[in-house]
Amino acid sequence: MDNNFVALTRCYYCGEPNEIVIDRYLGHSHHGKGVSELQDKVIDMRPCNKCEELMKQGVMLIGIIPSMCDPNWSAPPKDKKQAEGWMPNPYRSGDVVVLKDDAIRRLINDPGMVNYALEKRWIFIDKEVLNMLGINTKKEVA
Numbered sequence: 289m290d291n292n293f294v295a296l297t298r299c300y301y302c303g304e305p306n307e308i309v310i311d312r313y314l315g316h317s318h319h320g321k322g323v324s325e326l327q328d329k330v331i332d333m334r335p336c337n338k339c340e341e342l343m344k345q346g347v348m349l350i351g352i353i354p355s356m357c358d359p360n361w362s363a364p365p366k367d368k369k370q371a372e373g374w375m376p377n378p379y380r381s382g383d384v385v386v387l388k389d390d391a392i393r394r395l396i397n398d399p400g401m402v403n404y405a406l407e408k409r410w411i412f413i414d415k416e417v418l419n420m421l422g423i424n425t426k427k428e429v430a
């Protein structure tokens with residue numbers, strides 16, 4: 289098959305290869321881009337099978353390095369159009385840790401934050417915090 293018509297996208301959460309996108313299936317509807325431009329790109333926030341499984345077991349903590357992030361990375365979209373397909377894109381440290389719900393409740397004091405994390409099943413977290421907690425190992429359910 290012609291490579292230009294197939295792309296392997298990446299998972300938003302773990303960065304691993306996620307889905308194979310075939311042009312015939314998607315046509316040119318994908319944000320107006322040809323399918324080859326999707327190669328190695330994150331195209332939506334659906335977790336890959338592995339992350340979906342991890343999110344059932346616990347909450348994924350994705351390490352970021354705030355000083356390396358675009359200062360506006362967490363700014364919410366300005367309007368509806370921008371909100372479409374919007375994905376926060378901070379600079380990641382590469383650390384991904386999964387904590388059980390109980391551990392999240394013990395770790396975070398703010399009940400609003402706890403609810404947010406338990407509902408979303410993933411959060412970004414400063415790598416320094418992971419270092420301080422000594423849980424900066426990869427993909428470990430603790």
Ligand SMILES: [Zn+2]
Binds near residue numbers: 299300301337338339
């Ligand atoms: Zn994944």
